[in-house]
Amino acid sequence: MALSLAQRHQRRVLAALEAAATAPAISMAGGTAYEMQLAQLLQDRLRLKQVQSNEGKAALKLQLLPAYEPYVQGVLEAGNGAQDEVLTTIMVWRIDAADYSGALDIAAYVLQHNLLMPDRFERTTGCLIAEEIAEAALKSQKTGGGFDLSTLHRTLELTYEQDMPDEARAKLYLATGRATVADLDAEHPGQPGQVEAGIELLKRAIELNSSCGGKKDLEGAERLLKKLAPPTGS
Structure with missing residues (x-):
């Protein structure tokens, strides 16, 4: 279900507040916005595992990405460089879904703050x-x-x-x-x-x-x- 404008605003603001309050190199774990998006990410990864085709996976990621946009916007606006598995994963998903501009917006932040990729990325x-x-x-x-x-x-x-x-x-x-x-x-x-x-x-x-x-x-x-x-x- 698509988020309403009010829900999107609320998620962006909450993500921005949590990202601003988290010190560099410390994990975003424990924050309400982060934990909510992390839970959603785990569910969506299970959905993706059910799709064998790479083209099919890319198409599904394109459908899933809008739900993460408010969170990403909030972190990029106010973040100090806290470790963030949601952000780095969404960066990769944007590449897979051919949203290269959106991926590079995240990449600029990720590289500036030396964020680490999740262990599953070699x-x-x-x-x-x-x-x-x-x-x-x-x-x-x-x-x-x-x-x-x-x-x-x-x-x-x-x-x-x-x-x-x-x-x-x-x-x-x-x-x-x-x-x-x-x-x-x-x-x-x-x-x-x-x-x-x-x-x-x-x-x-x-x-x-x-x-x-x-x-x-x-x-x-x-x-x-x-x-x-x-x-x-x-």
Whole structure:
């Protein structure tokens, strides 16, 4: 059942008050708003376990996410960085449901305060954010669907100083490089310096992982750059 405007406001305010009153690195456990959302999260995870299809899970998460929005808003508005399993889980669910902007809103807070992922997630927070969004972009690009370049730029900025395996970071550079030069040609060269920027991103991906799959993309971008070069006069 959808929450009324009054219920949403009440949950957001309560979450904000509890988050503001909880010291950094201390768990949100024990707070009324947190415990209520944690109980809901456990129920929803049981529902998700009954769905075998990843597409089905993503569709169900998209339906479930609005119920957590007031809580998330309250914590992001007033939180001091308390450990929060609800917040970190919802961040991942937003990625799974293709709400990348919403996921990165949480990611900015999570990374700023060094929040830990729940034990069931094996990767560090920064690695998970970078790799999950990169893999979503690469999957879309592989099928010709493209991916929002600003989302990739924001992910790069948020995770730039985060420690992660080179192979994971290479995926993000590869996806961003591909998105930068996507649909560009001699007649549509994009913004000044755009092709060069794409080349640098693709080179960085290959430096981090020579098997990342970006060599053909790099060759194509370099050929395009040569076509765009002004003719040399005698």
